[in-house]
Amino acid sequence: MNITSGGEIAEFKTLKVITEGAVLFVEIAAPPMNLLGPELIRDLVSLIQRAEADNSVQVLVFKSADPDYFISHVDVTSIKENREAAAKLNGDPSIGQMLRHLSASRLVSIAQIEGRVRGVGSEFILACDMCFAARESAIFGQFEPSFGVIPGAGGAQHLARLMGRGRALEVMLSAHDYNADLAERYGWINRALPAAELGEFVKSLAHRIARFPAAGHATVKERVNAICLPSSDDIRRDSDLFLEGTRTNQFKQLTQIAMENGFQTRAAEMNLAGLVYHIQGKRTSEV
Amino acid sequence: MNITSGGEIAEFKTLKVITEGAVLFVEIAAPPMNLLGPELIRDLVSLIQRAEADNSVQVLVFKSADPDYFISHVDVTSIKENREAAAKLNGDPSIGQMLRHLSASRLVSIAQIEGRVRGVGSEFILACDMCFAARESAIFGQFEPSFGVIPGAGGAQHLARLMGRGRALEVMLSAHDYNADLAERYGWINRALPAAELGEFVKSLAHRIARFPAAGHATVKERVNAICLPSSDDIRRDSDLFLEGTRTNQFKQLTQIAMENGFQTRAAEMNLAGLVYHIQGKRTSEV
Amino acid sequence: MNITSGGEIAEFKTLKVITEGAVLFVEIAAPPMNLLGPELIRDLVSLIQRAEADNSVQVLVFKSADPDYFISHVDVTSIKENREAAAKLNGDPSIGQMLRHLSASRLVSIAQIEGRVRGVGSEFILACDMCFAARESAIFGQFEPSFGVIPGAGGAQHLARLMGRGRALEVMLSAHDYNADLAERYGWINRALPAAELGEFVKSLAHRIARFPAAGHATVKERVNAICLPSSDDIRRDSDLFLEGTRTNQFKQLTQIAMENGFQTRAAEMNLAGLVYHIQGKRTSEV
Numbered sequence: 001m002n003i004t005s006g007g008e009i010a011e012f013k014t015l016k017v018i019t020e021g022a023v024l025f026v027e028i029a030a031p032p033m034n035l036l037g038p039e040l041i042r043d044l045v046s047l048i049q050r051a052e053a054d055n056s057v058q059v060l061v062f063k064s065a066d067p068d069y070f071i072s073h074v075d076v077t078s079i080k081e082n083r084e085a086a087a088k089l090n091g092d093p094s095i096g097q098m099l100r101h102l103s104a105s106r107l108v109s110i111a112q113i114e115g116r117v118r119g120v121g122s123e124f125i126l127a128c129d130m131c132f133a134a135r136e137s138a139i140f141g142q143f144e145p146s147f148g149v150i151p152g153a154g155g156a157q158h159l160a161r162l163m164g165r166g167r168a169l170e171v172m173l174s175a176h177d178y179n180a181d182l183a184e185r186y187g188w189i190n191r192a193l194p195a196a197e198l199g200e201f202v203k204s205l206a207h208r209i210a211r212f213p214a215a216g217h218a219t220v221k222e223r224v225n226a227i228c229l230p231s232s233d234d235i236r237r238d239s240d241l242f243l244e245g246t247r248t249n250q251f252k253q254l255t256q257i258a259m260e261n262g263f264q265t266r267a268a269e270m271n272l273a274g275l276v277y278h279i280q281g282k283r284t285s286e287v
Numbered sequence: 288m289n290i291t292s293g294g295e296i297a298e299f300k301t302l303k304v305i306t307e308g309a310v311l312f313v314e315i316a317a318p319p320m321n322l323l324g325p326e327l328i329r330d331l332v333s334l335i336q337r338a339e340a341d342n343s344v345q346v347l348v349f350k351s352a353d354p355d356y357f358i359s360h361v362d363v364t365s366i367k368e369n370r371e372a373a374a375k376l377n378g379d380p381s382i383g384q385m386l387r388h389l390s391a392s393r394l395v396s397i398a399q400i401e402g403r404v405r406g407v408g409s410e411f412i413l414a415c416d417m418c419f420a421a422r423e424s425a426i427f428g429q430f431e432p433s434f435g436v437i438p439g440a441g442g443a444q445h446l447a448r449l450m451g452r453g454r455a456l457e458v459m460l461s462a463h464d465y466n467a468d469l470a471e472r473y474g475w476i477n478r479a480l481p482a483a484e485l486g487e488f489v490k491s492l493a494h495r496i497a498r499f500p501a502a503g504h505a506t507v508k509e510r511v512n513a514i515c516l517p518s519s520d521d522i523r524r525d526s527d528l529f530l531e532g533t534r535t536n537q538f539k540q541l542t543q544i545a546m547e548n549g550f551q552t553r554a555a556e557m558n559l560a561g562l563v564y565h566i567q568g569k570r571t572s573e574v
Numbered sequence: 575m576n577i578t579s580g581g582e583i584a585e586f587k588t589l590k591v592i593t594e595g596a597v598l599f600v601e602i603a604a605p606p607m608n609l610l611g612p613e614l615i616r617d618l619v620s621l622i623q624r625a626e627a628d629n630s631v632q633v634l635v636f637k638s639a640d641p642d643y644f645i646s647h648v649d650v651t652s653i654k655e656n657r658e659a660a661a662k663l664n665g666d667p668s669i670g671q672m673l674r675h676l677s678a679s680r681l682v683s684i685a686q687i688e689g690r691v692r693g694v695g696s697e698f699i700l701a702c703d704m705c706f707a708a709r710e711s712a713i714f715g716q717f718e719p720s721f722g723v724i725p726g727a728g729g730a731q732h733l734a735r736l737m738g739r740g741r742a743l744e745v746m747l748s749a750h751d752y753n754a755d756l757a758e759r760y761g762w763i764n765r766a767l768p769a770a771e772l773g774e775f776v777k778s779l780a781h782r783i784a785r786f787p788a789a790g791h792a793t794v795k796e797r798v799n800a801i802c803l804p805s806s807d808d809i810r811r812d813s814d815l816f817l818e819g820t821r822t823n824q825f826k827q828l829t830q831i832a833m834e835n836g837f838q839t840r841a842a843e844m845n846l847a848g849l850v851y852h853i854q855g856k857r858t859s860e861v
Contacts, residue, residue, distance in 0.1 A: 103739075108743075108747055126740075128740075129739075129740065129743045129744075129747070130740050130741075130743055130744045130747075131740055144503070145499055145500075145503035145504065145506075145507050146499045146500075146503070147500070147503070148499070148500030148502045148503040149502075149503055149506070150503065150506045150507055150510060156507060156510045156511055157510075157514070158739075159511075160510075160511045160514040160515050161514060161738060161739070162738040162739070162740070164448060164449040164474055164515060165390075165416075165445075165448070165449070165511060165512070165515035165516065166415075166416065166417050166418055166449070166476070166477050167417075167474075167477050168511050168515070169395075169416045169417060169507065169508065169511055170416075170417045170477050170492075172507045172511075173395055173416070173417075173496045173499070173503075173504055173507060174492060174495060174496055175495075175499060176495070184759075185471075187738055187741075189740070190740050190741050190744050205744075205748060208748055208749075208750070208851060209747045209748055211851060211854045211855075212719055212720045212722070212747070212749060212850075212854060213719075213720075213721070213722030213824055213828075215722045215723075215819070215822070215824065216718070216719035216720070216721070216722040216723055216724065216747075216819070217719065217747055219719075219723070219724045219815055219819070220719050220724055220730060220743065220746045220747060221743065221747075223724060223730045223731075223734075223811075223812060223815070224730055224733075224734045224739060224742050224743055224746075225739070227731070227734040227735060228734050228738060228739035228742070229739065237510075238510060241506055241510070245502070245503070245506070248502070250500055250502065254500070276499075277495060277498060280498045280499060281498075431790070432786060432787075432790035432791065432793075432794050433786045433787075433790070434787070434790070435786070435787030435789045435790040436789075436790055436793070437790065437793045437794055437797060443794060443797045443798055444797075444801070446798075447797075447798045447801040447802050448801060451735060451736040451761055451802060452677075452703075452732075452735070452736070452798060452799070452802035452803065453702075453703065453704050453705055453736075453763070453764050454704075454761075454764050455798050455802070456682075456703045456704060456794065456795065456798055457703075457704045457764050457779075459794045459798075460682055460703070460704075460783045460786070460790075460791055460794060461779060461782060461783055462782075462786060463782070472758075524797075525797060528793055528797070532789070532790070532793070535789070537787055537789065541787070563786075564782060564785060567785045567786060568785075
């Protein structure tokens with residue numbers, strides 16, 4: 001990746017990367033709905049590795065090519081492959097550890113959010129260093145508990161630290177959708193901005209940060225992470241609990257019912273909060 | 288308690304309990320002003336024990352039968368009896384440990400707040416998993432420091448974690464009343480809502496949560512509590528410091544003056560922030 | 575300092591101190607722009623020592639004689655002298671430890687903020703027990719990373735705990751100016767108030783707090799600090815990292831360029847966020 005030459009880097013399958021000076025603008029484009037599956041994970045791992053190896057890169061901006069979905073959630077049909085792909089970054093086979101690597105990196109990462117950010121999508125933006133969202137279109141959810149499992153990639157860790165006990169419990173136990181204004185009030189994101197201003201705001205901020213000395217960024221991140229970043233042990237424990245949960249009959253049954261009702265399809269997930277509620281009536285009470 | 292049959296459970300003296308599926312709606316009715324005394328504590332202990340023993344119960348909603356007082360505060364004339372009653376839950380003779388038990392329970396607890404929530408009332412709602420308050424009527428106070436003592440049942444612990452240092456100090460050192468909007472901005476509660484919408488909102492949320500698998504609730508609560516819930520040691524230490532404070536001449540004198548000025552009466556406590564300020568002029572400077 | 579007599583205490587060079595009962599109103603007056611240099615530090619150390627030794631003092635209110643600058647930032651031309659002056663308070667030669675001493679004091683400190691509060695100015699108000707700011711005029715910045723260094727006196731520690739990871743990183747890595755409303759939303763301060771109401775609000779709050787028993791204040795502060803106050807080790811580590819950073823050629827070059835462009839002058843720092851961005855173009859890329 002020769003980012004000093006500027007222009008587009010065309011080697012990723014699910015990412016469109018544009019360089020502008022020390023800033024990489026990374027557009028997530030994994031149709032039909034930006035599910036986080038093995039291909040997108042492989043591209044993210046590769047991107048992070050190459051950007052970290054290139055001292056001319058200072059800031060990563062993540063956005064989506066899909067106005068309705070930033071990252072919808074994990075592809076539940078490929079949990080094993082996802083973990084194998086994530087392990088390529090630092091040996092630990094969990095998406096949570098991959099995301100924690102991004103948080104701990106010297107690179108500054110900014111999420112520019114339009115559309116839906118649920119499950120591991122929420123965990124992805126929580127792992128970024130900053131998040132700004134379009135007031136009109138961004139929608140947030142950490143809905144894993146509606147399938148009887150804990151978020152697997154650090155969501156509970158981050159939300160508890162950012163929002164405090166009551167709001168973190170509400171968000172996860174309700175499995176509800178939250179708009180950008182409420183997400184801002186709860187501390188889920190830095191700020192909600194009008195969609196028309198969001199791109200320019202983030203671009204300007206990214207270039208501003210990239211202009212300052214890299215040494216300061218690294219030290220500030222290290223000291224802030226020492227206070228706020230969940231430990232590897234906590235991330236690993238949540239990942240293990242999630243995996244355990246996915247092996248229960250209850251999870252398998254709920255997932256199957258969900259798939260039959262449109263889960264992991266673009267149209268049905270426009271209202272995922274409704275879908276996950278609806279499917280509960282179809283599970284047997286005993287599982 | 289046979290909650291599967293639905294309808295009202297009439298065995299409590301200070302609680303009116305209605306079951307709807309896996310949700311218990313618990314109305315606090317301890318006239319004249321919902322002081323937390325031995326009788327209400329005994330009923331709460333009994334309710335929690337029986338609900339925990341009944342796997343068909345998943346969610347508790349607490350509200351008040353009195354539009355002006357949710358829980359006014361602890362009955363200071365029965366501190367010893369309160370502790371004995373609280374000890375029935377898990378052996379530890381402190382209201383703080385009783386409340387911590389509720390926080391750590393597999394049960395999901397929601398406070399639906401209208402009226403005044405001060406002192407141990409605030410500590411009660413902070414121990415619930417979520418709090419929603421009526422914008423027009425809810426009033427919050429953690430006023431114990433106006434009597435020279437720390438909150439005795441975890442208030443300082445929760446407020447410091449939810450609001451941060453400056454706001455927690457302001458709330459306690461000022462012993463002021465806070466309305467629901469400010470309480471929301473400070474993170475004291477999840478959200479302030481119009482009174483006309485509050486009941487329906489909480490009811491809908493409670494039933495939504497109750498519909499999701501219990502296994503997810505328990506795991507999420509366990510992981511969030513590991514980060515946010517004050518330790519038993521911290522709760523016990525605050526309880527001890529509170530008790531020590533109540534044994535000083537200063538506390539005794541202030542309490543006596545307060546009682547002579549309407550403390551623990553319905554009318555005078557409508558403006559408790561004024562009352563606790565007023566009584567300071569009557570204490571001797573030496574105590 | 576005989577505060578019981580009331581009236582003005584005229585012995586400080588950079589502070590104007592007025593006593594009203596148990597409250598000291600301290601006006602910072604170090605023209606031309608309230609830089610924190612050795613003289614102001616010596617006065618602050620002396621004030622804190624004498625107020626702590628006088629049991630009739632309970633509350634300190636800090637405000638500024640300059641409507642545009644509360645405390646602008648540290649005087650970078652006197653870093654060594656600053657540390658020697660700060661060491662007089664408790665032996666540790668760092669402004670961060672001096673400020674931590676104030677946070678841990680039995681005295682209740684309130685910052686009444688008009689004008690700019692940047693760098694160590696922000697760290698000063700974060701060390702106070704509460705902060706209230708004029709909505710129209712207060713401006714906040716923690717801009718040290720634009721010089722390649724971490725905030726040296728606890729800023730990163732406090733901001734990370736108050737705002738959470740994303741907002742703290744944004745504030746420091748962007749080195750931007752923040753107005754009072756955004757500072758409130760981010761938890762940097764307790765509240766933004768209309769300038770016309772600020773003085774009366776703080777005065778009333780200070781006298782209210784001072785009227786309550788001192789024993790309660792001390793215990794509440796001790797318990798809240800145990801949760802929220804950065805440890806001495808963390809403050810010292812940040813101070814050391816800052817010092818290391820100031821010894822690099824990059825910092826020295828940036829400081830020199832900044833001084834040539836108006837840094838530490840009243841007019842140029844009205845828009846410091848612009849100045850620190852502008853100077854980056856003049857540094858050599860190699861340092």
